[in-house]
Amino acid sequence: xxxxxxxxxxxxxxxxLVTMEDRNRSNGYKSGIVWFTGLPGAGKSTxxxxxxxxxxxxxxxxxxxxxxxxRHGINSDLGFGRDDxxxxxxxxxWISKLFVDAGVxxxxxxxxxxxxxxxxxxxxxxxxxxxxxxxxxRPEICEQRDPKQQYKKARAGILKQxxxxxxxxxxxxxPDLIINTEELNIGESIKAVRETLERYxxx
Amino acid sequence: xxxxxxxxxxxxxxxxLVTMEDRNRSNGYKSGIVWFTGLPGAGKSTxxxxxxxxxxxxxxxxxxxxxxxxRHGINSDLGFGRDDxxxxxxxxxWISKLFVDAGVxxxxxxxxxxxxxxxxxxxxxxxxxxxxxxxxxRPEICEQRDPKQQYKKARAGILKQxxxxxxxxxxxxxPDLIINTEELNIGESIKAVRETLERYxxx
Numbered sequence: 001x002x003x004x005x006x007x008x009x010x011x012x013x014x015x016x017l018v019t020m021e022d023r024n025r026s027n028g029y030k031s032g033i034v035w036f037t038g039l040p041g042a043g044k045s046t047x048x049x050x051x052x053x054x055x056x057x058x059x060x061x062x063x064x065x066x067x068x069x070x071r072h073g074i075n076s077d078l079g080f081g082r083d084d085x086x087x088x089x090x091x092x093x094w095i096s097k098l099f100v101d102a103g104v105x106x107x108x109x110x111x112x113x114x115x116x117x118x119x120x121x122x123x124x125x126x127x128x129x130x131x132x133x134x135x136x137x138r139p140e141i142c143e144q145r146d147p148k149q150q151y152k153k154a155r156a157g158i159l160k161q162x163x164x165x166x167x168x169x170x171x172x173x174x175p176d177l178i179i180n181t182e183e184l185n186i187g188e189s190i191k192a193v194r195e196t197l198e199r200y201x202x203x
Numbered sequence: 204x205x206x207x208x209x210x211x212x213x214x215x216x217x218x219x220l221v222t223m224e225d226r227n228r229s230n231g232y233k234s235g236i237v238w239f240t241g242l243p244g245a246g247k248s249t250x251x252x253x254x255x256x257x258x259x260x261x262x263x264x265x266x267x268x269x270x271x272x273x274r275h276g277i278n279s280d281l282g283f284g285r286d287d288x289x290x291x292x293x294x295x296x297w298i299s300k301l302f303v304d305a306g307v308x309x310x311x312x313x314x315x316x317x318x319x320x321x322x323x324x325x326x327x328x329x330x331x332x333x334x335x336x337x338x339x340x341r342p343e344i345c346e347q348r349d350p351k352q353q354y355k356k357a358r359a360g361i362l363k364q365x366x367x368x369x370x371x372x373x374x375x376x377x378p379d380l381i382i383n384t385e386e387l388n389i390g391e392s393i394k395a396v397r398e399t400l401e402r403y404x405x406x
Contacts, residue, residue, distance in 0.1 A: 017252045018259045026259070049220045056221045056229070061264070063305040074297035094277035095298055102266040104305060 023103030029060060030201040031100045032129030034193065036109040037118060037172060039164045040150055041142035042135040043181040043189065044109035050190040051197070052107055060203055063099060065092060066109040080161040089117050093124050100129065105201065113169040131200055133193060134175035137182055139164045176200075226306030232263060233404040234303045235332030237396065239312040240321060240375060242367045243353055244345035245338040246384040246392065247312035253393040254400070255310055263406055266302060268295060269312040283364040292320050296327050303332065308404065316372040334403055336396060337378035340385055342367045379403075 024030050034051070036044040048064045055062040070092060071078075078084040089112060096106040112118050122130050142164065143151040154162035161167045177196050179189045197203055227233050237254070239247040251267045258265040273295060274281075281287040292315060299309040315321050325333050345367065346354040357365035364370040380399050382392045400406055 017256045022259070026262075053220045056225070059229075061305075063301070065301065069301060069304070073300065074294050091277055091294070095301065097276065098266070098268065098272060098298065099302075099305070101272070102264075102302070102307060104307065 020101045020103060027061065027103055029203045030129060031061070031103045031105050032131065032197075032201050033096050033100055033106040033108060033125055034131045034133055034197065035112070035118070035121060036107070036133045036135050037112045037175075038135030039137060039139060039142045039169055040111060040162070041145045041147055042137040043179070043186070044111075044135045046186060047133075047135060047179065047181075047189045047193060048107040048109040050186055051193050054190060054194055055105070055197075055203075058203075060105070061103060062105040062107055064107045064109065065095065065099075070095075070110075080167070085114070086117060089121060093121050097124065100125070105197070111163045111169070113163045113167065115170040115172070118172065128200060131177065131196060132172060132175040133177045133179060133196075134172040135189075136178050136180045141182055223304045223306060230264065230306055232406045233332060234264070234306045234308050235334065235400075235404050236299050236303055236309040236311060236328055237334045237336055237400065238315070238321070238324060239310070239336045239338050240315045240378075241338030242340060242342060242345045242372055243314060243365070244348045244350055245340040246382070246389070247314075247338045249389060250336075250338060250382065250384075250392045250396060251310040251312040253389055254396050257393060257397055258308070258400075258406075261406075263308070264306060265308040265310055267310045267312065268298065268302075273298075273313075283370070288317070289320060292324060296324050300327065303328070308400070314366045314372070316366045316370065318373040318375070321375065331403060334380065334399060335375060335378045336380045336382060336399075337375040338392075339381050339383045344385055 036048055038044050045066045048066060052062050052064045075088050075091060078088050092108060096108055099106045146152055150159055150162065153159040154165040163169050177192065179192055181189060239251055241247050248269045251269060255265050255267045278291050278294060281291050295311060299311055302309045349355060353362055353365065356362040357368040366372050380395065382395055384392060
């Protein structure tokens with residue numbers, strides 16, 4: 001008897017009984033990643049959440065990852081120095097890969113100031129499912145908005161290594177999409193991303 | 204004009220425009236986490252993948268996280284010492300929280316040999332959405348199965364700190380479910396988990 005049970009339970013590594021392709025086929029669209037980069041206060045998270053809501057209403061699985069659920073969670077052990085920013089993005093990339101594999105489109109909103117890091121991110125995903133969105137806004141306008149009072153704290157020296165004040169931001173050279181939030185309002189911004197997603201992911 | 208645009212784009216942190224509750228309501232079931240613990244070769248991943256497949260066929264969003272997609276990805280920087288095992292589980296827990304928040308049920312298959320670690324995991328989730336499944340199988344039977352030839356390598360000293368050979372496994376005292384894979388075959392094991400999930404998550 002024992003032999004039979006063992007045979008029945010022969011435990012081998014099944015390389016994904018349910019694959020991303022299965023999920024995408026069942027969903028009727030591809031899963032991918034939208035990477036929002038830009039200065040603090042440019043509008044990255046706001047646009048990402050707006051897109052998420054629109055997709056949700058259309059029954060398309062997506063999920064926002066941003067500082068709020070990453071920096072306060074899995075990456076609460078990391079700071080804002082060069083190495084920690086790298087590790088921050090490395091982990092986010094791997095998490096995003098899991099979501100994409102699970103058929104869920106990731107809307108990732110992170111300052112991600114370094115070109116080198118963003119290029120590394122892109123290399124981790126297939127070309128046609130990685131969409132870099134540069135959320136553009138002049139520093140002085142971001143500082144005027146200052147939604148979380150971070151610029152104020154950075155000016156006061158309370159926040160160190162703050163992008164735009166005491167740490168650099170390298171403007172993307174060839175993003176897939178530029179959203180200028182000085183020119184577009186939130187509805188227009190969301191629409192631009194959604195339309196680009198429709199082309200990329202065949203939504 | 205500028206003033207108007209800024210007002211339109213007033214960037215504030217929207218605390219989840221789409222909440223887990225919204226997703227669960229739309230899906231018609233709750234999202235949660237099934238934590239499979241047990242010796243290497245006990246059958247954790249196999250059962251998890253089987254459950255995933257059944258849920259997928261019923262259009263219920265779930266996703267397996269296990270050594271294959273975690274240890275080779277986000278946690279490739281970690282080893283198997285006590286601290287690294289703790290960090291391994293800490294990250295997995297936070298990743299799982301994101302998935303649950305996204306409305307996707309996590310099927311987590313990890314040896315997770317320490318009672319202390321598993322208790323800490325449980326505390327990170329609401330009681331009624333965390334399900335601990337002890338995948339039970341005698342060490343000598345697991346070693347006979349040895350699906351990845353890990354026991355062999357551990358005996359040869361190639362794999363260090365291998366649970367069951369050179370590292371301890373603390374048997375769960377009060378798991379939500381025990382699956383004895385010496386007695387149940389794979390179909391029966393999957394069924395037992397699915398039925399328990401139906402009660403917990405109102406599938």
